[in-house]
Amino acid sequence: MEKKVDRRGFLRTLPFFPAAIVDEIVDGSEKEEKKEYKPVYIRPPYFVEDADLTLCKECEGFCLTSCEENIIQRSEDGVPYIIFKNTGCTFCEKCAEECPEDVLSVEKGEKRIQVNISIDIDRCVAWKKTMCFSCKEPCLDNAIKFEGLFNPQIIPDKCTGCGFCISVCPTGAISLDVPSGEGYD
Structure with a gap:
């Protein structure tokens, strides 16, 4: 039987994460107030703005x-949305090619996923001078720029919102926000 390892246990197995940083990251995230969860429905790439x-x-x-990456799900109304729990979007176009209703369309929709991705510098170990290039x-x-070996930053003009950086961050420091009017209500 496999033993499940929590975040602290996983980070402590990595030789380049000092225990004090691990405790600060994990304890800091556990101390955050519980916020009311409101699901964010992110439109898939190739979404057609005026689609029915x-x-x-x-x-x-x-x-x-x-979807090769299995990131597309459906809301209770049947509307497709994406979730970056385990991986990201390769923009393979298959979802749009298979859409019979032109809700997703390579020709009419936008390739970029309409999200703002950000790095929480308080949780990011690279901002604490620990080498980590997970994102x-x-x-x-190439939408993530490092200052030397540390301090990663998202370059908004290059970021397509693919989401690959989100699931690989060992401390959960990368998050996304849907710009007003870009998600599903």
Whole structure:
């Protein structure tokens, strides 16, 4: 039987994370006040702005089954949204190619995922002078810039919102925000 390791246990197994930093990161995140959770529905790439979302309710969900990364889910109304829990979007176009209702379309929709990705410098170990390139390595667009070996920053003009950096961050320092009017209400 596999033993489940918590965040603190995982970080302590890494030789480049001093125990004091691990405790500060984990304890700091546990001390945060519990906020009321409101789901954020992020539109998939290739979303057509004036699409009739009611058509999604009767659709068989071809966008879900065609997604190589399995990041597309459906709301209770059948509307597709993405979640970056384990991976990100490769922009393979398959979801849009399979959409029979033109809610997602390569020609009419925007390739970029409409999110703002940010790094919490209080939780990021690279901002605490520990070498960590977990977020930079999977970034296909070179949208994360480091000052020397530390202090990563997102370059908004280069970031496509693919989300690969979110799930790989060992401290959960990378988050996203949906600009007003860009998510589903």
